[in-house]
Amino acid sequence: MKFEGKVIKYGDNVDTDVIIPARYLNTSDHSELAKHCMEDLDATFVTRVNKGDVMVAGYNFGCGSSREHAPIAIKASGISCVIAKTFARIFYRNAINIGLPIVESPECANDAEENDRLEIDLEKGFIINYNKGKTYRIEPFPEFIQKIIVAGGLMARTKKEALPTETD
Amino acid sequence: MPMTMTQKILAKAAGLDSVKPGQLVQAKVDMVLGNDITAPVAIHEFEKAGLEKVFHTEKIALVPDHFTPNKDIKSAEQVKRMREFARKMGIKHFFEVGQMGVEHALLPEQGLVVAGDVVIGADSHTCTYGALGAFSTGTGSTDMAAAMATGEVWLKIPEAIQFNLIGKPSEWVSGKDIILHIIGHIGVAGALYKSMEFTGDGLEFLSMDDRFTIANMAIEAGAKNGIFEVDEETIKYIQEHSCKTYEVFTADNDAEYLKEYTIDLSKLKPTVSFPHLPENTRTIDQVGEIPIHQVVIGSCTNGRMEDMRIAAKILAGRKVHRDVRCIVIPATQRIWKECMQEGLFDIFVDAGCAVSTPTCGPCLGGHMGVLAAGERAVSTTNRNFVGRMGHAKSEVYLASPAIAAASAITGKISSPDEVMK
Known part of the structure; x- marks a missing residue:
């Protein structure tokens, strides 16, 4: 998977309540959720995000509530990938399970500034920041998690396990 | 191993x-x-x-x-x-x-x-x-x-x-x-x-x-x-x-x-968590003068029987401050019934509290006590993130049921000692 886009940058401890406030959780419609993504932290986000943009943040991204609506809202808003110094653990699982690409890269997250142009190649394992003229290596996911990604998400894998097909 | x-x-x-x-x-x-x-x-x-x-x-x-x-x-x-x-x-x-x-x-x-x-x-x-x-x-x-x-x-x-x-x-x-x-x-x-x-x-x-x-x-x-x-x-x-x-x-x-x-544990003091992260803690003696508009006593964190009893002990015979809405939410039907049987609802209602059926409602800014811009709440819940209980410009201070009940009476964040004289 390869992405190219401009950086939209946030700080540390971005919680899932600001990613998608609970007052909008009476629906799980993806486009409805996307309309309110980041609203309480940055009301301009939805107006300036372009398809393919990369969200870059600090430590503990996605902390707080387990709402899967948070990675869903980010993905549906057009963000191609989230790069952070660290991720909160439930958000990390949820992102993998729903197929929102995430990358832990403290160096890249540190250097990147708003509107920098990034290229991310998940297969080859690097990020390029064109404005900074720097390349960063991405640590590959553990094999176990790669299998979930290759299977097309957790449910695709589960379906295979829970429903034996005739050829099994 | x-x-x-x-x-x-x-x-x-x-x-x-x-x-x-x-x-x-x-x-x-x-x-x-x-x-x-x-x-x-x-x-x-x-x-x-x-x-x-x-x-x-x-x-x-x-x-x-x-x-x-x-x-x-x-x-x-x-x-x-x-x-x-x-x-x-x-x-x-x-x-x-x-x-x-x-x-x-x-x-x-x-x-x-x-x-x-x-x-x-x-x-x-x-x-x-x-x-x-x-x-x-x-x-x-x-x-x-x-x-x-x-x-x-x-x-x-x-x-x-x-x-x-x-x-x-x-x-x-x-x-x-x-x-x-x-x-x-x-x-x-x-x-x-x-x-x-x-x-x-x-x-x-x-x-x-x-x-x-x-x-x-x-x-x-x-x-x-x-x-x-x-x-x-x-x-x-x-x-x-x-x-x-x-x-x-x-x-x-x-x-x-x-x-x-x-x-x-003998050295700990009652503690309050300031907006907008649970780690922003201060002991009650370091809080200063913080006027409040709402108190919520309930949730998966502090809506159990002991929490209700402590709140009632402090609210008994006292009145909620005129500038404060105090919302009490026993966390389950069983706790609700126990509160009723122990006479705690008389105490809460006489003090001027609203008592609700079990719900997570206000903790996540869902319903039953959503905050307006500029409002401050003392809440026994678990998160004080931006906009957690309502408007992005509202504030949540996390505390125990004892501090929450005392604060409801004084209209500012207070130690139970202030009202239990």
Whole structure:
């Protein structure tokens, strides 16, 4: 998977309540959720995000509530990938399970500034920041998690396990 | 290889003799939980994958507690979807309004979780059941969907941080003050991906309600789970509430901990967490003059019987300040009834409080007490993020039921000592 886009940058401890406030959780419609993504932290986000943009943040991204609506809202808003110094653990699982690409890269997250142009190649394992003229290596996911990604998400894998097909 | 409590529980659930930190395992679950926000997403995933059967009809709990009694049509549609799914699948533990409670107060009370269990829930505060010596952790909806189908979950074996609690806490220091103190000390990512294991002589002074409150907020330090050593108090609670078979896991003497903290409970002071992160703690003597507009006493953190009793003790014969709305929410129907029988509602209503049926409502800015711009609340809940209880320009101060009740009377953040003269 390869992405190219401009950086939209946030700080540390971005919680899932600001990613998608609970007052909008009476629906799980993806486009409805996307309309309110980041609203309480940055009301301009939805107006300036372009398809393919990369969200870059600090430590503990996605902390707080387990709402899967948070990675869903980010993905549906057009963000191609989230790069952070660290991720909160439930958000990390949820992102993998729903197929929102995430990358832990403290160096890249540190250097990147708003509107920098990034290229991310998940297969080859690097990020390029064109404005900074720097390349960063991405640590590959553990094999176990790669299998979930290759299977097309957790449910695709589960379906295979829970429903034996005739050829099994 | 020596193991911690969490590691031992997960090894058993994975069918292994031993496990080590970082190892990925496929563990069997004893209970899968979802609420009216997260379960509909899980049900959608479950059905979209063409699955037709849940792994066990008695090992899934569906609790519509967040936007219930339904606050609007969309919320009602979400609960309807849960209800229909529960009926279709034959899921036994679906709790309708009138039987339900805030999920993490309800499940232990109903005896659905016991020591040694592995529980996952599509709600971050699922870590509450660590108070019972169970492994429990929050996940998302897709994890819930997969576990409903297979009865299993993939987990990374966590490292642990040990909290050795010693000494006896003073009168107004509760489980809430202890966990806020710890989060203030280690930070909101201080236990990221780790187990918080609570042990020590100080446990004898902590009631089960205190322990539920402490384990409940382990997620606020980023932890995977919080877990308490099982003692007589735990066994007594389990025997009073459950017929399930329990198993006690004890950490090996030479188990490895990433860090060990010793916390002298006798030295702690009542603690308040300032906006907008739970780690922004101050002891009550350092709070200063902070006028408030609303108080909420309830939630999965502090809506249990002891919390109600402490609030009532402080509010008895006193009046809520004219500039404050005080909302009291017993967390379950059983607690509600006990409050009624003990006469606590007379105290609350005479003081000028609004008493609600069980709901998570105001904690997440859902309903039953949403804040306007510029308003400040003292809340016994667990999060004070930007916009958590309403407008992005409102503020939430997290505190114990004792501080919340005292603050309701004075109209500013106050120590119970100020009103109990």
